[in-house]
Amino acid sequence: MSATLDQPAAIAIRHAVVADIAALVALVTSAYRGDASRKGWTTEADLLDGQRIDPEGLRDVIEKHGSRVLIFERADGGAAPRMLACCHVEKQGELCYFGMFAVDPTQQGSGVGKVAMNEAERVARADDRDFRARRADCLV
Numbered sequence: 557m558s559a560t561l562d563q564p565a566a567i568a569i570r571h572a573v574v575a576d577i578a579a580l581v582a583l584v585t586s587a588y589r590g591d592a593s594r595k596g597w598t599t600e601a602d603l604l605d606g607q608r609i610d611p612e613g614l615r616d617v618i619e620k621h622g623s624r625v626l627i628f629e630r631a632d633g634g635a636a637p638r639m640l641a642c643c644h645v646e647k648q649g650e651l652c653y654f655g656m657f658a659v660d661p662t663q664q665g666s667g668v669g670k671v672a673m674n675e676a677e678r679v680a681r682a683d684d685r686d687f688r689a690r691r692a693d694c695l696v
Contacts, residue, residue, distance in 0.1 A: 567671055568637060572618050572625035576639075577611050580625065583639050584609045587658035609656070617656075622647040622687075624679060625656065628672050641672045645679045645687075652680035652689030 572580060618625050623646040629637040640663050644656035654676055659669045680689045 567628050567630050567640065567668060569671075569675055570627050570629070572627050572642070574615055574618060576625075576627060577614050577618070579639050580614060580627070580642055581609050581611055583642055583660060584656060584658040587661055587664075617644055617646070620646070626672065626675060626679065628668055628675070640668045643672050643676050645676050647680075647687050647689060650690045652687060652692045654680070654692050 614625070617623050623644070625642060625644050627639055628641040629639045631637045639660070641659040642656060643654065643658075646653045646655075657669075657672065657676075659672070677692070680687055680692055682688065
């Protein structure tokens with residue numbers, strides 16, 4: 557059972573950098589593949605095996621103009637921040653693509669996914685040069 561987030565504001569949100577690639581690969585893999593994914597409801601462990609995300613492709617996404625990989629993390633008791641969730645938002649014309657949505661299986665049902673979805677929508681609608689999307693698309 558996941559603990560609910562006492563204060564969603566306690567979640568720090570930042571843009572991923574290349575140094576985050578290994579941790580992002582681990583998070584996405586744990587949410588969908590292997591035994592760790594069985595702790596949550598998003599497991600594909602019985603359907604698919606192999607790599608869920610490619611580190612080189614992730615680097616391209618992080619470095620691409622008009623693309624943002626968002627990281628949602630929280631520090632517990634002064635410890636180093638723990639990555640709870642991530643997602644990818646990319647401007648594609650008037651469309652905004654949403655993908656790579658992953659929540660740590662032990663945090664699924666805690667509310668962190670809702671925080672991530674709300675932030676992805678905010679970024680997609682942002683009135684800046686990279687976004688201001690009129691609609692979003694999500695591939696599953």
